[in-house]
Amino acid sequence: MSRRRQVYEGKAKVLYEGPEPGTLIQYFKDDATAFNNKKHAVITGKGVLNNRISEYLMMRLAEIGVPTHFVRRLNMREQLIKEVDIIPVEVVVRNVAAGSLSQRFGLEEGTALPRSIVEYYYKNDQLGDPLISEEHITAFGWASYQELDEILNMTLRVNDFLSGLFLGVGLKLVDLKLEFGRLWEDEDMRIVLADEISPDNCRLWDVRTNERLDKDRFRRDLGNVQEGYAEIARRLGILPEA
Numbered sequence: 001m002s003r004r005r006q007v008y009e010g011k012a013k014v015l016y017e018g019p020e021p022g023t024l025i026q027y028f029k030d031d032a033t034a035f036n037n038k039k040h041a042v043i044t045g046k047g048v049l050n051n052r053i054s055e056y057l058m059m060r061l062a063e064i065g066v067p068t069h070f071v072r073r074l075n076m077r078e079q080l081i082k083e084v085d086i087i088p089v090e091v092v093v094r095n096v097a098a099g100s101l102s103q104r105f106g107l108e109e110g111t112a113l114p115r116s117i118v119e120y121y122y123k124n125d126q127l128g129d130p131l132i133s134e135e136h137i138t139a140f141g142w143a144s145y146q147e148l149d150e151i152l153n154m155t156l157r158v159n160d161f162l163s164g165l166f167l168g169v170g171l172k173l174v175d176l177k178l179e180f181g182r183l184w185e186d187e188d189m190r191i192v193l194a195d196e197i198s199p200d201n202c203r204l205w206d207v208r209t210n211e212r213l214d215k216d217r218f219r220r221d222l223g224n225v226q227e228g229y230a231e232i233a234r235r236l237g238i239l240p241e242a
């Protein structure tokens with residue numbers, strides 16, 4: 001991986017130039033950050049687990065017709081992806097109150113929401129990813145009305161499908177964060193699901209005990225972070241090779 005040209009380095013991933021034009025290699029690091037970089041740690045094995053979990057979920061989503069940037073996993077820590085122009089909006093969809101929603105509205109964590117709630121955040125570390133409305137997205141030209149409509153439809157479909165998939169293995173999908181990008185193929189442009197779907201950007205609780213298996217273990221110093229991620233992978237039937 002180090003022989004390739006680095007295109008971008010994020011908090012948990014690195015992007016390298018891919019083997020063909022229009023492709024990139026997405027490398028999963030073991031680094032974990034929270035509270036806008038104020039908290040940092042290395043969780044040994046996290047990158048390997050997230051690579052596998054994200055591969056699995058992106059493939060299952062592709063099977064039901066959700067377009068994604070994922071091409072194939074290359075090795076323990078890397079996957080080949082299509083290069084997209086990332087839309088600078090983090091789309092959060094929530095099924096159960098937790099985290100910042102609970103804080104903002106004084107809702108007890110674990111309260112079921114009457115329906116799924118979609119929120120948008122402007123992807124900007126310096127500003128601390130502020131909460132935004134559809135108006136900001138269209139007015140500032142981050143996405144058109146039509147693109148936003150597509151993003152919302154895809155988000156709800158992804159959430160419905162993944163909620164069922166996780167419930168089938170005894171996990172509650174409390175909330176998740178999605179990112180989208182514009183994929184150019186010849187003259188055509190379409191919106192595809194990008195980034196990753198992993199316990200770094202979902203909340204997943206055991207259905208019976210409400211035990212948290214996701215990144216909240218790191219954020220809240222609950223301990224056994226890697227074990228939580230491994231348990232999610234084990235339930236999905238995809239524990240990585242030794």
Ligand code: C5P
Pocket residue numbers: 090092098099100101129175176177200201202203215
């Ligand atoms: O912190 P908050 O409750 O707003 O997070 C909602 C969901 O979005 C959680 O699943 C969290 O992991 C995810 N998230 C993320 N990246 C961020 C902020 C939140 O993946 N920058």
